[in-house]
Amino acid sequence: MTFEDWYRQDRLPHIYCAGCGNGTIINCTLAAVDSMGWKKEETVFVSGIGCSSRAPGYILTDSLHTTHGRALAFATGVKMAKPDLHVVVFTGDGDLAAIGGNHFIHACRRNIDLTVVCMNNQIYGMTGGQGSPTTPLKCLSSTTPYGCAEPPFDLCELATAAGANYVARWTSYHVKELEKAVKVGLETPGFSFIEALVQCPTAFGRRNKFRQVADHVEYLKTHSLLRAKRDRLLGEGQPLPEDMFVVGELTKRNRPAMGVKR
């Protein structure tokens, strides 16, 4: 099989806007799932509400498209009731970090055996471009018309602090790295969190000087600071570039996990 065999062909075309990065993330995730050799009937995709959460509807497995923010709580029920199932959660920054923030930290704390792929477009795309908990300072959105005044969450630091076994961040530019990170996440017992920064030309890009999709992807590429480089800078006592974000494998450990196949 290839990742394409996991798509629910009769549901295509999808609802994503032209230039959206979500498809890239879904492809990477499905490629990683496919490489695990799992059967479709033993794999379940769960999501909440938002653009990212529409993904399970395009995948030919059992899937739960649930309420806003609650995907992890539903997934916890699925996984605890039937640990034999592989459970992958698609979510977004609003779904996971705003309305679902409590479920996020508790799923990390339990270190429950789920793999969570968060498509972070730094905006509420489905509702037309409102500020989210990851909208960067000073960025424009329909609810931050004078520039975002609130500092954003670092989702990976949050997941690490709360107890996740595996945490990585990549972007829609880094497809190979992302696929590999998702695969490591799928292989790791316990809670795996993979954040994928994605361009959203419709709701974020057009308000924030990324009118061309390629410009935003280029930005994601050039503003990624590899974890190894960050560590080197820190080791040398040098300051980290303020406008860059760290990418790479950020946490990998072996805390006791819940819901692991018996």
Add this chain to the structure above:
Amino acid sequence: MTRTEFWQGNTACAEGALAAGCNFFGGYPITPSTEIAEHMAVKLPKKGGVFIQMEDEIASMASIIGASWTGARAMTATSGPGFSLMMENIGFAAMTETPCVVVNVQRGGPSTGQPTMSAQGDMMQVRFGSHGDYAIIALCPATVQEMYELTAKAFNLADQYRVPVFLMADETVGHMREKILIPDTVGRVGRKPFVPGTPPFRAADPDLIPGFPTFGTGEHVHVTGLTHDERGYPCATNPKLHMALVKRLIDKIENARDKMADYDIVNPDAEQVFVAYGGPVRTVMQVMHDTKDSNVGFLRIRTVWPFPEKALAKFRNAKRFLVPEMNFGQIAREIERHVRVPVQSIPKLGGELHSPAELVAALEEKP
């Protein structure tokens, strides 16, 4: 061979669930329902089931829905504030036709209200609390025995009708202790088997209930809270499809109203008729015991939703229905919709049951 126990209502509820094969409990502590979670926390792991304390009631409700799709008999228990938090996911369970059991040991509201006192203030919320139109089933126990029996029954109804079923207890019944007879076995009615390869949300039978395609069996079912077609695919802007789907969700419950009706009738020829469910049943029973007047009737309801309206018509000579409730007449107003004689609500708030004297006074009062 039955055995006798002296149990608290909440213990009986948990034991009734276990007897019915409940194998997943997701919950959050809240007075006065906590003993149910505590009992399940002790018992479920020993029976190979799963107990998980979730981070809040929203997550509790979500977890039992997730568990249910893997085929589990899943349950949660809560009280007013937690029940309010569950509302959105209760609507999701109704929309996705997910069998599950929710126990609400009612306490005084609104808001934090009276955590340790009894009430029946959530009887309309259970029917209409989530947004949009839908239908559910709600059972009301009046004794510790019924805490056991109706909990077990709730699992059967949930599986049979693919709907969330509510045990609407109250603090009085949840915390009292009394004698209970435990049967050796509890009858089980499971989910309608799924015909492999058919659209997962097609309801081909006259009962309007689709078979259940359990996760992990290769049916690749997509479950969404969006308006969906019979394949389960989102179809949220099709007016006819939405109308048909919501109508079916309601009809599959409401059409079975008579089948689900569960009530007792005393003195059907009476002119003055008490109607009660839950805790107040106990006071009416005392009044019925004390009075020798065959002109006083009693309708004791166990299945409150869907409301068993035909039971009211059995009292052919009724001149007045008297409805003691621990709320301001939530079900009295439902009764008014079905009868042409006066309905007298006898509300009591504050956390105590009506006294027999209060009901006798209402009986003797001229309408």
